Amino acid sequence: MSEATLERGMNAFREQMNAPVASFFSSCVNCGMCAEACLFYTETGDPKYTPIHKLEPLRRVWEQEYTLWGRLKSMLGLSKPVTDELLEEWETLIYDGCTLCGRCSMVCPVGNDISYMIRRAREGFVAAGYAPEGIKGASRRAITIGSPMGVKFPALAAQIKHVEADSGLTIPVDVEGADYMALLSSMEIMNFPEYLEALAKIFKQAGVTWTISSEAFEATNSGIQIGSSDIARELVNRVVVAAEKLKVKYVISPECGHAYTAIRWEGPNLIGRPYDFKVVHILELLDELRSAGRLKTEGTEDDRLTFHDPCQIVRKGGVLEPPRNLLNMVATNFVDMNDSREMNWCCGGGGGVSANERAEELRIKAFKRKKTQLDELNVETLVTACANCRLIIEEGLEEYRMEMPVVGLTEMIAEHLVEDEK
Numbered sequence: 001m002s003e004a005t006l007e008r009g010m011n012a013f014r015e016q017m018n019a020p021v022a023s024f025f026s027s028c029v030n031c032g033m034c035a036e037a038c039l040f041y042t043e044t045g046d047p048k049y050t051p052i053h054k055l056e057p058l059r060r061v062w063e064q065e066y067t068l069w070g071r072l073k074s075m076l077g078l079s080k081p082v083t084d085e086l087l088e089e090w091e092t093l094i095y096d097g098c099t100l101c102g103r104c105s106m107v108c109p110v111g112n113d114i115s116y117m118i119r120r121a122r123e124g125f126v127a128a129g130y131a132p133e134g135i136k137g138a139s140r141r142a143i144t145i146g147s148p149m150g151v152k153f154p155a156l157a158a159q160i161k162h163v164e165a166d167s168g169l170t171i172p173v174d175v176e177g178a179d180y181m182a183l184l185s186s187m188e189i190m191n192f193p194e195y196l197e198a199l200a201k202i203f204k205q206a207g208v209t210w211t212i213s214s215e216a217f218e219a220t221n222s223g224i225q226i227g228s229s230d231i232a233r234e235l236v237n238r239v240v241v242a243a244e245k246l247k248v249k250y251v252i253s254p255e256c257g258h259a260y261t262a263i264r265w266e267g268p269n270l271i272g273r274p275y276d277f278k279v280v281h282i283l284e285l286l287d288e289l290r291s292a293g294r295l296k297t298e299g300t301e302d303d304r305l306t307f308h309d310p311c312q313i314v315r316k317g318g319v320l321e322p323p324r325n326l327l328n329m330v331a332t333n334f335v336d337m338n339d340s341r342e343m344n345w346c347c348g349g350g351g352g353v354s355a356n357e358r359a360e361e362l363r364i365k366a367f368k369r370k371k372t373q374l375d376e377l378n379v380e381t382l383v384t385a386c387a388n389c390r391l392i393i394e395e396g397l398e399e400y401r402m403e404m405p406v407v408g409l410t411e412m413i414a415e416h417l418v419e420d421e422k
Ligand code: SF4
Pocket: 027, 028, 029, 030, 031, 032, 033, 034, 035, 052, 107, 108, 109, 110, 111, 112, 114
């Protein structure tokens, strides 16, 4: 990142110019419908947050270098070049004002996948040196230390010890030939260690053989967030090497949204080959165990509660029904939000926005969308399945003085396991 220059950025933009990007730009009819789908536009009313507008630097490169009309305009001096000033100005739109949530892509009448293009545009921004300090630091730590929050294995080992001492359960580490290898996000390790205990309880009852790898336990992929395929590739590769070394059949992506899309959907393309194992999200696995009768629960949650669909898991990952099947096992008063499932609104902190301190004020403004959704429902508890969403929502609720517990779904299921089988 230290050698970033405008020239490198321009080259990176050119490298992103594949058929989908070209066809998306040429098919945009400038209808502006994507604006109404984006929480940064709806909550600020500022037209600069219109999703397609955020892509202006990438669009300029496409038009000026890949279209006849654009080349003519350049020759006649009628088009504006991409400059450092332009990238500096747009950096806040592309990183602070987009969570890569993909909601805009759902409404575009010509099917433009804008979050796909924003992800690609970030490749040019980071190569040119325009990325927020917070995400740069997280990426640096992920590469050098192994985790964006700087969590090394001894810190996880200490959490494992605590959990084992508190619960009497065993957390297996580096067990060769286990069926499942569980990944964690630093957020879970440091902020929500109860997730680890929940896994141990559930897997013990269901008879699942599992392990954690001391060499690759981190699921967070800062490379995807900052928009660097090189960093993303290295981070995915670490997990792949560790899983193949332990000869596991499955890798479990944790309650972390973008980690799931990174390892499951982008990973094989990044490393250029399929894996020797399958990737499942923890909710998919829990739902499989449920339907096979291997999850035995007792008691119910009778609060009026709702579920926040994490964008990357639900909208982009397609894990729509498992959380609902699981909730219906233990909750008697579950209500869906308006605009739930694939049309759910982002918490405002995905896509690296939560790692970007500069974006905090905007993020809190964008959280008003979630507040409105919650106000419409009059619920007492919010359940979710992404550690990042959970933290961002907790902060947002505090900011708007809304008292409401936010609970992880895996932990809720673990709480209801039949006692003598825990
Ligand atoms: S909704 Fe689609 S076609 Fe309309 S302005 Fe946005 S990207 Fe262009």
